[in-house]
Amino acid sequence: MSDVATKPRPSLWVRYTSSSPIVVTIYALILGLVIGALIIVTTTPAVLDAWRGLFSSWNGLPHALNVSFNNVGAGYREMFTGSIVDPQGFWHSLVTGKGWPNTLTPLSETLTYATPLVIVSIGVGIAFQTGLFNIGANGQAVIGGIAGVAFGSMLHMPTIIHLPLALVAGVAGGMLCGALPGVLKAYTGAHEVIVTLMFNYVTYAFLLFMVLSTPFQQPGQSNDLSRTMDPTAVLPPLFGTKSGLRVSYGVFVAALVVLFAWWLLNRSSLGFDFRVTGANPSAARASGINARKVIVVAFLISGGLAGLAGVVQVASTTHYVDGTFLIGNAGIGFTAITVALLGRNRPIGIVWAALLFAALGVGGRNMQSTTGIPLDLATVIQSAIVLFVATPVLVKEIFRLRNVSTVGLQISTTGWGS
Amino acid sequence: MRSIRRFATVLGAGTLILGTLTLSLAATSVTASAVSKFKACVVTDTGGINDGSFNQSAYDGLKDAAKADNNISYTYLSSSASTDYAPNINQFISEKCGIIVTVGFLMDTATKNAANAHPSQKFAIVDDAPAVKKGTHVSALQYETDQAGFLGGILAAGSSKTGVVATYGGENFSAVTLYENGFVAGVRYYDLTYKKKVTVLGWTPPKVACNLNKCAGTGTFVNSFTDQTAGKSDTTAFFAEHADIVFPVAGSVGLGSVAAAKLAGAGHSIIWVDSNGCIQEKADCKYFLGTVAKGVEPSVEAAVLSAAKGTFKSGSYIGTLKNNGTALEYGGISVPSSLKAEIATAKAGIIAGTISVNPNKYPAVK
Numbered sequence: 001m002s003d004v005a006t007k008p009r010p011s012l013w014v015r016y017t018s019s020s021p022i023v024v025t026i027y028a029l030i031l032g033l034v035i036g037a038l039i040i041v042t043t044t045p046a047v048l049d050a051w052r053g054l055f056s057s058w059n060g061l062p063h064a065l066n067v068s069f070n071n072v073g074a075g076y077r078e079m080f081t082g083s084i085v086d087p088q089g090f091w092h093s094l095v096t097g098k099g100w101p102n103t104l105t106p107l108s109e110t111l112t113y114a115t116p117l118v119i120v121s122i123g124v125g126i127a128f129q130t131g132l133f134n135i136g137a138n139g140q141a142v143i144g145g146i147a148g149v150a151f152g153s154m155l156h157m158p159t160i161i162h163l164p165l166a167l168v169a170g171v172a173g174g175m176l177c178g179a180l181p182g183v184l185k186a187y188t189g190a191h192e193v194i195v196t197l198m199f200n201y202v203t204y205a206f207l208l209f210m211v212l213s214t215p216f217q218q219p220g221q222s223n224d225l226s227r228t229m230d231p232t233a234v235l236p237p238l239f240g241t242k243s244g245l246r247v248s249y250g251v252f253v254a255a256l257v258v259l260f261a262w263w264l265l266n267r268s269s270l271g272f273d274f275r276v277t278g279a280n281p282s283a284a285r286a287s288g289i290n291a292r293k294v295i296v297v298a299f300l301i302s303g304g305l306a307g308l309a310g311v312v313q314v315a316s317t318t319h320y321v322d323g324t325f326l327i328g329n330a331g332i333g334f335t336a337i338t339v340a341l342l343g344r345n346r347p348i349g350i351v352w353a354a355l356l357f358a359a360l361g362v363g364g365r366n367m368q369s370t371t372g373i374p375l376d377l378a379t380v381i382q383s384a385i386v387l388f389v390a391t392p393v394l395v396k397e398i399f400r401l402r403n404v405s406t407v408g409l410q411i412s413t414t415g416w417g418s
Numbered sequence: 419m420r421s422i423r424r425f426a427t428v429l430g431a432g433t434l435i436l437g438t439l440t441l442s443l444a445a446t447s448v449t450a451s452a453v454s455k456f457k458a459c460v461v462t463d464t465g466g467i468n469d470g471s472f473n474q475s476a477y478d479g480l481k482d483a484a485k486a487d488n489n490i491s492y493t494y495l496s497s498s499a500s501t502d503y504a505p506n507i508n509q510f511i512s513e514k515c516g517i518i519v520t521v522g523f524l525m526d527t528a529t530k531n532a533a534n535a536h537p538s539q540k541f542a543i544v545d546d547a548p549a550v551k552k553g554t555h556v557s558a559l560q561y562e563t564d565q566a567g568f569l570g571g572i573l574a575a576g577s578s579k580t581g582v583v584a585t586y587g588g589e590n591f592s593a594v595t596l597y598e599n600g601f602v603a604g605v606r607y608y609d610l611t612y613k614k615k616v617t618v619l620g621w622t623p624p625k626v627a628c629n630l631n632k633c634a635g636t637g638t639f640v641n642s643f644t645d646q647t648a649g650k651s652d653t654t655a656f657f658a659e660h661a662d663i664v665f666p667v668a669g670s671v672g673l674g675s676v677a678a679a680k681l682a683g684a685g686h687s688i689i690w691v692d693s694n695g696c697i698q699e700k701a702d703c704k705y706f707l708g709t710v711a712k713g714v715e716p717s718v719e720a721a722v723l724s725a726a727k728g729t730f731k732s733g734s735y736i737g738t739l740k741n742n743g744t745a746l747e748y749g750g751i752s753v754p755s756s757l758k759a760e761i762a763t764a765k766a767g768i769i770a771g772t773i774s775v776n777p778n779k780y781p782a783v784k
Contacts, residue, residue, distance in 0.1 A: 049479050084510075095662070102512060105508070105512060109505060132500055143631060212641075221591075222590040222591060222634040223524075223589040223591040224589060224641055227428045244508070244535065246504075246505075290424060313501075317501055318500065318501055318504075322524075323589075323641050324464065324499045324500050324642075325499070325500075326499075327499065329497055330502075331500035332503055362505075365505065365506065365509055366509060369459070369493050369494070369495050369509055369510065369513060370493070370513065372493065375495075375496070378433070
């Protein structure tokens with residue numbers, strides 16, 4: 001980067017054909033969408049039928065190509081209109097002033113999904129920057145959700161105390177759950193990947209136990225359902241309940257987390273210690289950084305943020321937890337690992353990555369219901385993008401990018417070795 | 419030379435993006451013509467449309483309706499977790515679906531909220547009767563599955579060689595446990611009537627009589643409708659306790675039981691649930707003694723057709739043995755005709771009201 005800084009600003013052309021991290025990410029995005037298009041073409045029955053008729057008439061090829069592009073186009077168009085905005089509806093609302101809730105629903109849904117994802121991904125990202133793999137973010141978020149619902153449903157007090165209390169309870173729950181692997185790593189050398197990964201199962205079992213036992217289970221219900229949070233403890237919808245838009249005040253919580261993470265990593269001495277430890281643990285130790293303290297504190301912060309994400313998720317959507325809370329496809333703690341990688345562990349990068357992932361997921365729903373292309377395509381695109389981001393050399397070769405710098409291209413993976 | 423190649427690459431990428439955008443816009447007009455059709459939409463639970471059980475039955479009900487009426491188109495959204503229920507329903511409301519079918523008791527709250535917020539939207543919910551406000555359009559499809567479960571209990575008790583049969587559920591709520599309650603009643607009825615000693619594992623009926631909305635006993639639950647591994651290990655455990663027939667009431671989890679029966683070898687069989695196992699899971703037909711079926715498919719079809727015709731009726735539909743809303747269907751294992759006759763007698767008795775399906779009426783044989 002330093003030689004770029006000293007020379008005059010490079011032309012646009014040079015910048016967009018060089019392998020800077022942002023350029024590689026953009027090209028990875030394009031490649032992900034191309035792979036998604038290939039999958040639509042090879043799995044949609046209508047498209048396959050068109051290709052089968054390739055030699056049956058003189059215009060077989062143009063017809064097949066036309067059908068292919070139509071289906072791919074329809075799929076991505078529905079993904080866009082379902083996650084960001086439908087231009088037609090937007091124009092209609094702008095001209096007539098009516099139907100704003102409907103027009104804003106896709107964006108609101110994307111933000112609703114992105115909010116907890118941003119928080120938990122920043123937690124994972126901070127651990128990554130310290131050279132620690134926190135694979136247990138999902139479990140920490142589950143504990144955070146349980147703690148938030150417990151405090152939000154079993155205590156009764158005014159909003160001004162109740163809501164912060166529920167959020168703090170979530171953070172504390174996540175911290176507790178994150179501190180254990182941290183302490184084990186710092187004092188016994190137990191590998192954090194193994195410990196956090198296994199801890200996920202412990203938390204799932206704990207969740208099932210909680211939602212099926214008396215004080216926490218919804219009274220009068222015999223299946224796995226928790227009590228519902230008091231209205232005083234939930235994050236209310238940003239535009240009121242009447243609007244039907246689900247986006248909640250949680251976005252401000254997420255914004256605060258982003259600010260905090262940026263300050264921590266770039267402006268505080270603790271964050272400096274984190275980054276030095278992540279870049280070179282031996283050098284950090286040699287220069288007098290207390291490695292044990294760094295590990296434990298990094299895990300406390302990472303777990304705390306994951307717990308906060310769990311409680312934000314509950315408090316802004318369902319207001320209760322059940323046996324499937326954050327299990328399987330809904331496991332934002334696992335998605336967070338890929339989001340943090342895509343965002344290169346930087347708070348702002350993570351915000352964009354989380355928005356992209358949320359948009360793909362939410363848009364995928366619209367795509368499935370209108371075109372019949374399965375929602376799983378969104379997951380495939382997400383995975384492909386991360387794969388390409390994680391292998392910058394491949395992207396560089398495909399697009400024949402100039403090799404300006406590799407600083408920032410390397411993704412920290414020291415956690416496995418140290 | 420290299421710069422030319424680079425130029426070509428960027429040009430190619432640019433064309434691809436522009437082309438996609440143009441075609442997307444062009445495609446807008448293509449789909450617009452299809453909107454005039456009546457749209458039937460189903461939100462499935464986590465099992466998805468290929469669970470070989472009630473989610474699939476509901477989706478098949480939509481397909482049947484579309485076959486019967488050309489003006490009906492259908493689509494689905496599956497939920498990957500309970501957090502998806504509300505957004506999935508909202509998605510369909512914004513798509514102006516003629517009727518939205520929600521599948522399962524777990525969608526009670528989401529369906530109720532959506533119906534109260536959109537009173538003119540037609541809903542049909544399978545296995546549940548949400549407490550909605552007046553003026554909403556919700557058809558609650560429920561099934562007295564304890565009646566067919568009772569017949570399944572007789573089938574199991576009459577076929578068991580070891581004198582032990584078992585059942586387990588997906589989750590402890592009435593849409594599941596009603597089956598099991600009837601099953602236990604059937605086994606006990608068989609013991610009393612024909613002086614046998616067959617015990618049932620996996621479900622202890624509650625003291626009070628069950629109804630469609632409450633049946634809170636205790637028993638074995640896998641707490642999932644998708645986790646086949648759990649179904650397999652629970653079934654293996656039942657086999658270890660000398661059970662030879664297992665009745666899983668947990669949707670696709672039952673496939674785990676089939677796997678366990680395959681491992682356990684000859685003499686172990688499964689009673690399938692919801693929709694005929696020999697049709698939904700053809701390859702495994704030889705492991706099925708029978709199916710305790712629930713008429714989800716025909717009742718969903720009827721609801722969709724009536725909504726399309728404008729004769730939609732809100733309120734509750736209750737499937738019984740009498741109206742074929744629930745039934746016992748035989749599977750790939752042959753059943754002696756004497757047992758079939760006993761089951762037919764019991765069926766007639768239940769329809770006539772002379773035989774109760776409440777297990778508390780039949781003291782367990784010690």
